[in-house]
Amino acid sequence: MPDQSTTPSGLSRRGLAGAAVGVLGAAAVVGAGAGEASAEQPFRAIASKGRRPRPNILIILADDLGAADLSAYGSPDIETPHLDALAASGVRFTQGYSAGAVCSPTRIALYTGRHPGRIPGGLQEPIGQANDRDGIPPSHPTLASLLKGAGYSTHMVGKWHGGFLPTFGPLKSGWDTFYGNYSGGLDYFSKYAHNGLYDLYDGETRVEDPRYYTDILTEKATAVIRAGARQHRPWLFNLNFTAPHWPWEGPGDKAVSDELTTRLRNGDAQALFHNDGGSLEKYKELVEHLDRSIGKVLAELRRTGQDRDTIVLFASDNGGERFSYNWPFTGNKAGVNEGGIRVPAILSWPGRIAKRQVDDLPVTTTDWTATFLELGGASPDPAYPLDGTSLVGHLFEGEDVPERDLFWRTRSGRALRRGDLKYVRLNGTDRLYDLAVDVREQADLAKKRPADLAALRAAWEKVDAGLLAYA
Incomplete structure (x- = not known):
């Protein structure tokens, strides 16, 4: 049950529960195809029955998605039935946080389990140019390298943003396969990044694909899921969408892409920031298309019979920006007010985590790293101690999480x-x-x-x- 102990100042450790639940849509979650609203219940761990198996681990990151941009979190306009269904299948955290306020720091924190400022790459907000300093050193242990050492196969599709080739990259930091982009902002069609360079790679080899990027990542992701069903060992899969990050391009906006890419090639370094485009309706389109895409990936997980063997985390890398819905929080991406660091966080593992639950425990990016390492039977390198707290005891044994600072x-x-x-x-x-x-x-x-x-x-x-x- 949620811990009701108090801090030295006499404040309830879960005192924010009422406010957070009320403003973030905890009244009900509608599962896709469920046909009716089902009230959420306070989180309670399922009693353990025998030895817990090592799960497949699927981590899905959205890019710049705000704290209330999902209908499960109270969005008044955006409909996200597939992510709502994921929430209904497990636990929705009302106090999820990112470890950074922009892309690179949070991703570095997730991959390393440590504060971004422990390595030079984490000081960049975000990493923008290739050099031999700003990135995750190949010698640094990562979630992937540690799980790989424990027998996992490891895969990444989508946005890496942990340093550029030739010095840095997923294949140098423990992932067996990679398909995606190394940079931050990427045009959805031309695949040019905001630094003016083309950025779509299969591993470390440049590839061409003019289709809409979210659709490409979805296709590649379902292939990874299918391949996982054929192997006889658990897998880690980091699926990093770039949606709903700018530029504001939906699946039918090839003409917008052509205009922005031409401006970029002609020297307009600000083109992909798309400060002269976008709208609430376009943002809604981006998020809802992302939701449908994630629905396809989760459907493949079920189709291949792996859903009950897989723990799934969905989160955002930081708070939302221009068109995002961050209410009731102040601030947005790049700031340390709640709007810049509060994010949706949904966890599902059918049969191991009960359905339709809500948890008011404050959790942050590095906690997930520690949690997945423990679930996978991987020990952190003592030379690189983790900054996060494993939630395994809380999630599966009902233990209180020790008091800690975020x-x-x-x-x-x-x-x-x-x-x-x-x-x-x-x-x-x-x-x-x-x-x-x-x-x-x-x-x-x-x-x-x-x-x-x-x-x-x-x-x-x-x-x-x-x-x-x-x-």
């Missing part, structure tokens, strides 16, 4: 959450918020509670002292 750092901001208290520094000013009653971070308690502010600031500075400094 930490964020960007070039322009800092944040640390302890219980329901959150310390934030923005524009050089320290602030303190009680998320249990002020999820919008509007009531600054810094002057009313100076001791709490000092304690959280000192905790942030202690972690920061062990990280690399920004140049």
